[in-house]
Amino acid sequence: MHNNDHKRKLLVTVYLLPTVAILFIFMVIPIIYTFYLSFFDWNLIAPTKKFVGLENYITIFTDSVNRKVLLNTVFYIVLLLALNFILPYFIAIVVQFFIGKMKGPYKVIFFIPSIFSLVVGAMLFSWIMNPVSGPLAIVMKMVGFSLPNWTNSGGMAIVIICLITNWKVFGYNFVLLLTGLGAIPKNLIDATKIDRIPKWRVIWNIVLPLNKSIALYVLILTIVQGLQFVFTPISVITQGGPYYGSSNILYHTYLNAFVLYKTGNASALAMLTFIIFLVLLYAEMKFVEGKSNNYA
Amino acid sequence: MPKSKISAWHLLLMLLSLMLLLPVVFMISNSFKTLQDSYHSMLQIMPSRITLVNYQTLAKQVHLLTIIWNTFFMATLVTLGKIITGLLSAYAFKYFSFTGKKWLYLIFVSTIFVPFTVVMIPNYLVISKINLLNTAFGVALPQLADATGIMLFLSAMDKIPVSLTETLQVDRIPAHKALRDVIMPIIRPSIISIGAIFFINSWNEYVWPTLILKDKNSFTLPLALQNYISNEGGTNFPLAMALSTITIMVPLLIYLVFQRYILNSISSSGLK
Numbered sequence: 001m002h003n004n005d006h007k008r009k010l011l012v013t014v015y016l017l018p019t020v021a022i023l024f025i026f027m028v029i030p031i032i033y034t035f036y037l038s039f040f041d042w043n044l045i046a047p048t049k050k051f052v053g054l055e056n057y058i059t060i061f062t063d064s065v066n067r068k069v070l071l072n073t074v075f076y077i078v079l080l081l082a083l084n085f086i087l088p089y090f091i092a093i094v095v096q097f098f099i100g101k102m103k104g105p106y107k108v109i110f111f112i113p114s115i116f117s118l119v120v121g122a123m124l125f126s127w128i129m130n131p132v133s134g135p136l137a138i139v140m141k142m143v144g145f146s147l148p149n150w151t152n153s154g155g156m157a158i159v160i161i162c163l164i165t166n167w168k169v170f171g172y173n174f175v176l177l178l179t180g181l182g183a184i185p186k187n188l189i190d191a192t193k194i195d196r197i198p199k200w201r202v203i204w205n206i207v208l209p210l211n212k213s214i215a216l217y218v219l220i221l222t223i224v225q226g227l228q229f230v231f232t233p234i235s236v237i238t239q240g241g242p243y244y245g246s247s248n249i250l251y252h253t254y255l256n257a258f259v260l261y262k263t264g265n266a267s268a269l270a271m272l273t274f275i276i277f278l279v280l281l282y283a284e285m286k287f288v289e290g291k292s293n294n295y296a
Numbered sequence: 297m298p299k300s301k302i303s304a305w306h307l308l309l310m311l312l313s314l315m316l317l318l319p320v321v322f323m324i325s326n327s328f329k330t331l332q333d334s335y336h337s338m339l340q341i342m343p344s345r346i347t348l349v350n351y352q353t354l355a356k357q358v359h360l361l362t363i364i365w366n367t368f369f370m371a372t373l374v375t376l377g378k379i380i381t382g383l384l385s386a387y388a389f390k391y392f393s394f395t396g397k398k399w400l401y402l403i404f405v406s407t408i409f410v411p412f413t414v415v416m417i418p419n420y421l422v423i424s425k426i427n428l429l430n431t432a433f434g435v436a437l438p439q440l441a442d443a444t445g446i447m448l449f450l451s452a453m454d455k456i457p458v459s460l461t462e463t464l465q466v467d468r469i470p471a472h473k474a475l476r477d478v479i480m481p482i483i484r485p486s487i488i489s490i491g492a493i494f495f496i497n498s499w500n501e502y503v504w505p506t507l508i509l510k511d512k513n514s515f516t517l518p519l520a521l522q523n524y525i526s527n528e529g530g531t532n533f534p535l536a537m538a539l540s541t542i543t544i545m546v547p548l549l550i551y552l553v554f555q556r557y558i559l560n561s562i563s564s565s566g567l568k
Contacts, residue, residue, distance in 0.1 A: 008392060008471075009394065011388075011392070011471050012388050012392045012394045014384075015384040015385060015387055015388035015392075016384070016385050016388050016400070018380065018381040018384060018385075019381040019382070019384070019385040019404075019443070019446065020385075020400075022377075022381060022437075022440045022441050023403070023404075023407060023441050023443070025422070025441075026415065026419055026422075026437060026438050026440065026441035027407060027410060027415055027441040028403075029418065030414070030415035030417075030418035030419050030422075031410065031414055031415060033417075033418040034414050034415065034417060034418060037417065037418075044417070044421075091309070091312065094305055094308070094309070095309065098301075098302070098305050099302055099305045099306060099309070100302060102306075106309055106313070107559060108555060108559070109313045109316070109317065110312070110313065110316060111551075111558075111559060111562075112316065112317060112320075112548075112551065113316050113317075113320070115496050115500075115544075115547040115548065115550075115551045116320070116500065116543075116544050116547060116548075117499075117500035117502070117517070117518045117521070117543055117544070117547075118500065118502060118518075119500075119502060119518040119519075119521045119522055119525075119543070120323075120518075120521065120540045120543055120544055122525060123323075123521065123524075123525050123531075123533075123536050123537070123540055124319045124320070124323060124540070125319075126525060126531065127319075127323075127531070127533050127536075127537075128319060130531075133335065135322075135338055135339055138338070167316060167319075170316065171316070172562065175559060175562050175563060176562065176563070176565075179563040179564075224408075224409055224411075227411070228411060228412060228503075231412075231502075231503065232502045232503070235502075235506065235522075236522050236525055237525070249413075250411060250412075250413050253413040253416075254413065254416070257413075257416065257417050258420075258507065263417055266413070266417065267417065269413070270411065270413040270414040270416075270417075271414065273411045273413055273414065274410065274411060274414045277409045277410070277411055278406070278409060280409065281405075281406055281409040285405075
């Protein structure tokens with residue numbers, strides 16, 4: 001019996017080893033090393049690193065560019081929540097409860113853009129929104145309007161960058177939310193029909209609370225994944241410009257590390273992002289019952 | 297509910313479908329027009345004169361086949377790597393009990409919440425130290441540090457009846473045989489769809505290629521496409537659209553073939 005136990009232990013180790021090794025080398029150690037780098041002044045190449053204590057962290061909140069980037073990040077989060085969470089949630093409710101049958105085709109169609117590269121999305125939107133020759137500008141010209149040069153305005157650029165990720169993420173989040181809605185027991189909804197309770201009240205008082213856990217999951221995914229998704233269009237279209245106007249914390253981290261070669265600043269920004277994401281993870285595990293306890 | 301109201305909702309949903317898909321349709325159609333034609337008849341879906349000139353120009357400017365092969369090879373490496381590591385760990389989690397399981401699971405779940413910025417500098421340094429810059433392996437390795445596969449495979453294994461796996465244990469079937477001959481055949485649809493999702497995501501990957509691939513001959517499709525987009529407005533759109541069309545073809549084909557499996561896997565990933 002003891003021998004068998006030993007064998008099982010060995011087996012588990014063998015099965016887990018590849019994943020654990022990769023996560024250790026390319027995730028755990030890098031996180032620790034980034035944390036270490038955040039206390040130093042270094043340019044990625046020089047043989048020596050200068051210890052600067054908490055200076056890199058202080059700079060995040062005192063430097064005007066960093067503050068601008070943090071503010072932009074908040075703006076990104078608000079827009080991402082509206083476009084990539086509330087909008088698909090609304091549409092998922094419509095599809096589940098207001099149109100009778102025919103859910104399948106919408107699921108299949110809405111999901112299509114999520115299989116395409118964000119670089120393709122960036123190209124498409126910079127074509128559609130091209131202020132001189134783009135289709136939208138031409139249509140607007142016909143009715144006497146002109147499309148502003150949005151790449152010159154940080155705020156407008158952020159809106160369009162969020163629209164690009166919305167094009168990609170909408171269907172994905174829609175499918176997740178629709179699945180959650182579909183799991184709500186049908187007899188519960190049918191009962192409200194007999195009692196003639198208005199539909200919007202049923203949604204508000206029964207459907208939304210019952211779908212809370214998957215909705216929260218998608219909400220947090222929208223922030224965590226969304227902030228990483230906008231990196232691509234920022235990098236392809238604006239490079240964070242005009243004057244950091246469309247940059248966010250992740251792009252600014254990349255810029256600091258690989259363009260300005262300030263790994264200390266970059267690492268401090270990265271650690272801040274990581275802490276924010278960990279708080280979100282904690283919120284998810286706290287409020288989404290059962291999700292993390294399945295195998296634990 | 298009144299019929300008219302239902303039709304109004306359908307109208308809205310169809311409008312939404314058009315907004316999501318029309319740009320792609322215009323992209324494909326404009327890639328078969330000359331630069332002039334695309335200016336004058338931008339919104340004409342069927343080109344009046346179909347031309348391959350954009351594709352020919354592309355072929356002259358970049359090594360199209362090399363770039364397609366790079367993308368394919370990198371995506372294949374990532375897909376195989378993630379399937380193998382994911383299957384093995386999910387199996388260990390599902391059918392073995394061991395000390396530290398709870399903690400390991402927590403660590404696996406949290407990897408989804410690690411922003412790429414917090415690992416990009418050390419990973420870049422490691423990849424350059426082991427001389428894998430500008431190689432498919434160099435781009436693939438950091439992408440493997442992702443535990444979503446384990447979650448997806450676990451939810452697939454949840455559907456296997458417990459009675460079956462109990463029988464395997466009673467009959468003392470060796471673990472590797474149980475995995476290969478019983479579990480894997482049962483969850484084959486999930487393996488295919490999860491593999492398809494991995495492949496598509498990796499095909500479209502932008503961050504790691506940007507960091508690791510500097511030499512033009514090692515570029516993947518999204519990187520090559522980026523060079524055809526300029527924020528100064530000087531983009532030759534039919535040309536960029538031709539390269540975009542090439543970029544979307546493989547994911548689109550995979551989606552059309554495995555669409556039902558893929559949607560099922562995505563759906564079950566959220567339901568836990």
